[in-house]
Amino acid sequence: MSQTLQLREYQREAIDAVQAAWADGMQRPAVVLPTGAGKTVVFSRMAAEHIAEHGTRVVILVHRDELADQTLSKLKQTEPSLFTGKVKAKDDNIAADVMVCSVQTLARETRFNRLIDSQEKCGKVGLVIVDECHHAAAVSYRNILAGLGCYSGMPGTRAVGFTATLARGDGQGLGDVWEDAVYARSPLWMMSRGHLVDVKSKLIDVDTLHLGDVKRSRGDYTASSLGDALMEAGGPQIIAKVLEEHAADRRSPIVFTPTVEVARATAEALPSAAYVHGGTPREERLNIYRAFRTGEVRTLVNCMVLTEGADFPFSDCAVIARPTKSEPLFIQMVGRVLRPSPATGKDDALVLILAGEGGSLCTLVDLEPGFEGKVADGETLADAYEREEARKEEKVPAGSLRFELKHRDVDLFKGSAAYSWLRTNAGVQFIPLGDNGEIVLWPAKDELEKWDVAYAPPRGTWEKLHTGLDLGIAMAWAESEASDRSALNMTRTAAWRKKPASPKLIGLLRYAGKTVPDGVRAGLASDLFAVTVASRKLDRFVPRSG
16 A cells, blocks of 8 residues: 655645755745645645654644644544644643644643653654644744744744735734745636636625724724624625525535624524534534535534634535625635535535625635736636736737636546546546556545545455545545556556557457547547446446435
8 A cells, every 4th residue: 555645746846845945044934825725735745754854843833723633634644654643622742743733722831831841852843834824923823933943043943834825814914924935826726727616706785784884903894893783784684595596506505704693693594504603512513514514404604613624625605794804814714615526516616795885895806816807796716817817918828827727627637636537437536557457536435525545456356545535635645556556657648648549459449339539549548448447347336326
């Protein structure tokens, strides 16, 4: 079984850029990657490579206690050989090589001192990775980074920050925390490669909501004042009507509200809805999430607990019932519904933004840095960008973002993977291994949006290689296994794919009843034959509906 996860090209580039920055003497570089880009995969590999090269330990800082479990789970999925542990609340695994630490926990002096003291017996901390690093201007972060030696200059403790946006909602600068963003990819770039779905929006004018009267602090509307205004405007009932009129065909909407009161009232106004907030007990929250994943709960209403770290790829609609002037907050909210979900047929996302009188708001334009155009209601972000760029120039330069968007493949497996992913007649995704069988992606039992990676040899019993993984990680492991097990280079750019198909292969296809075009290339012919063989072999295991 493969021990090394296959990285996407941009994930490797991000790691290389950070390592080059460290080599040049920069102590605290940052990486900007949108939600869905696989930040955890990147910093997991970065931690593994740091330990292998330098022999010192790694701290991963997360913004909230609840994110520690999720980060640790993905860390184990991507780098299972690492000795990992948690430092949060009752967990105190300060002997681990990689410690996932909650800032809330390390902000307590006694807990932080225990971590510092552990370096004498368990080894020095040589790298600090900060997730959602736009929060790092806060005193708690700065004290932790300083205490671990991340401000002492090189060769002190290295640090790196990951975020979807390096702006802060309160306008406070990050220049004295992060020295430079050494690698960045935008949401549109991710959409052009199939890593995110395209998104469209509709601005909902609520004439009873007077944003001009809502109090502001640090550049945004205060949650309590905005919540009062929404309740006075009949916000919960308006949200229910908006969902009925504009999102009846959407599978699993997520509603963002400013206060618990608005969240509770909104859930009560909706059929088959539940709400969560920061005070919801952990077990109750997990049960609600399970019900949302299974469809028992159709609409998930939340008071600011799903802006970071929540994974519901199947959700295809966000209701921004927490109007905001903060780009980081808006990006985090919208990012929750941009992940692809091939299992549910999701091909885009809808964002419904509540607006009121007398206030300015973030819109889809704010997702893409430097985009100065407008996105019309019902128009996708990619379409708006293409339209605006077409106005500026006649030609579309190859390799430009507009070119990539124009020629993008909306199939995640075809558009973004290095390997030749194929699909059987019944829809099973697999990578052909030539004469060595197939690497198969199979839905995990009783876990929506989780996947198993299996090896199907030419004959005999399947072998499960990796189980219960998120889609992106499952694809990466599948490609790693294909690289290890294939007798032939099965990447999409392999040179043999461009050669003429052999008479033997053409004969096999015709014998199987396939129509073979004249002059067919070896790559296409091989794919046709692989689908024929795999369909006979795999499709009998696919559950039949009805």
